[in-house]
Amino acid sequence: MRALDKGPSSVSPLIVLFALLATPVTAQTTQFVDNIGDCAGLTPCHRTIASALAAVQPFAAVQVFPGVYREAVVFGAGQNDVALEARTAALPPRIVPPEGTRDAITIGRPGVHLKSLIIEAPEGAGISVGGIAAASNMVIEKNQVRALAGIQLFGCASSTVRDNWVIGGGISMSMDAFSCLFEDNVVEGAPIRLGVADRSVTDIVVRRNTLLNGDILFGNDRLRGNIVDSNRLQNGGIRMAGISVLQDNVVRQNIVIGGGLVFGLVALDGGIGSNTIEANFISGSAGDGIQIVGRVGGATLIRRNTSIENAGCDINDTTPAGNTWRNNRFATMCGTAKE
Numbered sequence: 001m002r003a004l005d006k007g008p009s010s011v012s013p014l015i016v017l018f019a020l021l022a023t024p025v026t027a028q029t030t031q032f033v034d035n036i037g038d039c040a041g042l043t044p045c046h047r048t049i050a051s052a053l054a055a056v057q058p059f060a061a062v063q064v065f066p067g068v069y070r071e072a073v074v075f076g077a078g079q080n081d082v083a084l085e086a087r088t089a090a091l092p093p094r095i096v097p098p099e100g101t102r103d104a105i106t107i108g109r110p111g112v113h114l115k116s117l118i119i120e121a122p123e124g125a126g127i128s129v130g131g132i133a134a135a136s137n138m139v140i141e142k143n144q145v146r147a148l149a150g151i152q153l154f155g156c157a158s159s160t161v162r163d164n165w166v167i168g169g170g171i172s173m174s175m176d177a178f179s180c181l182f183e184d185n186v187v188e189g190a191p192i193r194l195g196v197a198d199r200s201v202t203d204i205v206v207r208r209n210t211l212l213n214g215d216i217l218f219g220n221d222r223l224r225g226n227i228v229d230s231n232r233l234q235n236g237g238i239r240m241a242g243i244s245v246l247q248d249n250v251v252r253q254n255i256v257i258g259g260g261l262v263f264g265l266v267a268l269d270g271g272i273g274s275n276t277i278e279a280n281f282i283s284g285s286a287g288d289g290i291q292i293v294g295r296v297g298g299a300t301l302i303r304r305n306t307s308i309e310n311a312g313c314d315i316n317d318t319t320p321a322g323n324t325w326r327n328n329r330f331a332t333m334c335g336t337a338k339e
Contacts, residue, residue: 032046140162236258287310303325
């Protein structure tokens with residue numbers, strides 16, 4: 001008797017499911033870089049960072065062994081969501097652009113993670129990030145950067161710059177920015193500068209940074225919801241100046257020696273409200289200690305600050321009367337400031 005041909009429907013669904021589960025999934029392979037070609041026996045092993053980046057897939061890592069890599073590293077097409085990091089954090093590799101090249105690392109894709117690298121660029125940027133699309137979901141952490149232009153971001157979105165040591169050049173961010181974090185960095189001889197005119201900076205947090213001979217500067221058309229918290233500045237000050245909008249910003253618990261704190265709406269009338277300056281220590285400024293500026297008052301609460309031994313006034317309000325000064329410690333008071 002001939003067996004009955006049941007056709008494709010005779011295949012058990014369970015057999016199909018087990019077959020799918022047994023199909024191997026391609027893993028995202030870590031690429032290794034060692035300019036002496038050893039990689040401690042790990043593979044795939046490359047002699048250059050550029051070669052490893054050409055082979056890496058998104059959501060994978062390039063780990064670099066100790067050494068000096070004279071390359072201009074570029075994150076281009078297909079290299080989004082890639083980590084470039086030291087193989088051993090305690091033995092970071094040194095990246096120096098070749099002669100005739102300005103920038104050491106250029107990021108043109110989102111999701112890049114740079115960690116535990118020594119980056120030098122005497123004629124350009126240590127790290128240059130091009131555009132808000134590239135500067136999104138990015139992490140730059142635990143690097144030593146010595147460069148003419150430091151860490152340079154053209155825009156920033158939902159990214160973090162933390163625990164870096166930046167010598168010269170500072171940290172700068174221009175174009176629009178929102179929801180970015182700058183924390184625990186040490187910056188020497190340059191500012192943390194965030195924003196340019198005609199742009200919006202929203203929900204940026206700058207906290208626990210140490211600046212030696214440099215300022216924290218916010219200068220934009222629209223400043224909303226930004227926080228400057230628990231920073232330490234020696235021979236530097238804090239400046240937050242909006243052009244048309246200055247709302248819901250907080251400057252608190254900073255220690256500022258030798259630079260003063262200036263805050264206000266510097267050009268147009270209107271667009272100001274619900275700002276707070278509290279619990280800061282200001283001393284040794286060549287001008288005023290705390291200065292509130294602009295043609296509009298009544299929207300800033302200044303409380304529990306200590307401002308003392310400044311060359312100008314310890315507290316000075318140059319706006320029309322109406323800002324709230326409460327429980328501050330000072331020796332001299334000017335303008336419309338009123339305790």
